[in-house]
Amino acid sequence: MKFARLGEAGSETPVVIDGDRTFDLRPVTSDVNGDFLADDPVGRTRAALDAGSLPEITDAASLRIGSPIARPSAVICIGQNYAAHARESGAEPPTVPIMFLKTPNTVVGPDDTVTIPRGSEKTDWEVELGIVIGTRTAYLDAVEDAAAHIAGYVVANDVSERTFQMEVSGGQWSKGKIAFGFNPTGPWLVTADEVDPQNLRLRSWVNGEPRQDSDTSDMIFDVHTIVHHLSQYVTLEPGDLILTGTPQGVAFGGKFPYLKAGDVVEVEIEGLGHQRQEFVAWEAGK
Incomplete structure (x- = not known):
């Protein structure tokens, strides 16, 4: 559904x-x-x-398409969850899930315009599978218990500002992740009974040119492992959103330029839908 x-x-x-x-x-x-x-x-x-x-x-x-979920109480993200992306970022694949946070007001419609932050020179795209929680989740006993707590799945673009994330972060990534509108989500929430989350093709394009092309089978930590792991540290509420990491092919890897005003980013996950955002420059008073 x-x-x-x-x-x-x-x-x-x-x-x-x-x-x-x-x-x-x-x-x-x-x-x-x-x-x-x-x-x-x-x-x-x-x-x-x-x-x-x-x-x-x-x-x-x-009609305009909004985010398929109302504003969640939390947006929790997993970093470097595809080995090739970890390496293009200059790191070895993690041995435990890396967690960081986005703010709820990053969640906007899949085709909404995204504003490049004031002073940004390194705004980047990241196609990601998003998990939407359906049942209050804490201290799961086993990985197998996670499935019963998932309402469904969404497409997300984990837009990032790499200078803020890596250079002025103080060791935390969230500064580069929390600008308003930095999490286009949707177009649909597809319920869990219709999705095999570890067998989905993810792709992204910038101005029509291919960037990312991978599959969720390449995740280091699969969906159920992520939910189980997070439940040991945070109580997940119904409607909360978990982003599960992005594959290689982002600007941070060095092969492609960062985004500038006028660029158009498209992201897509098989069976979950397609997004398209125009990126615009920040203007005072807006």
């Missing part, structure tokens, strides 16, 4: 996409948020569809 949120930023309508038709989810939930995801979202939505109680949105194609 595919959930999405359509409309102007801050007033999106939750929807379910059923084949080539889009239906308003508001008879079931006010939003695609933690409360909805924790309370049998697939079963409740299927019952409403079967009962004919969800109005069809006939102009869905003309």
Whole structure:
């Protein structure tokens, strides 16, 4: 099942996409948020569809696409989770997951314009598989327990500013990750029952030129290992977002230039959808 949120930023309508038709989810939930995801979202939505109680949105194609999840309480990220990307970054593959944080206001729509931060010279792209938590998660006993806590999966672009991340960070990466809008997400939340998270092709392009092309089977730490590991340190709430790392092919690796105003980035994950962002320069007062 595919959930999405359509409309102007801050007033999106939750929807379910059923084949080539889009239906308003508001008879079931006010939003695609933690409360909805924790309370049998697939079963409740299927019952409403079967009962004919969800109005069809006939102009869905003309509406802005928002992030498919309402603002999460946390965005937790895993770094250098593909061996080739770790090496292009000048590091050996990690032996335990590297964790850093993004702020919730980085989460925006998949096609929203992204502003390059003031003073940035090294803004970068990163296509990533995102995990959306469906059940409160803490101290899981086994890796196998993680699957029951996952609501679904999304496409994410973990936009990064490398000077802020690496050179003025004080040893922490988050300074380069937390500019507003630095986490385009969506277009859909695809529920976990429809996704094999370790068999997905990830790709990115800049101005139509290929950059990244890999597969989630190349992850060092798989999805269930990540959720289990994080649960030993943080309580994950329904609706929280976990980014699982990016493969090689980013500007930080040295083969490609960093982003500048006017550049267009596209990212895509097989079965989860496609994103497109134009990058613009920062302007005072905006």
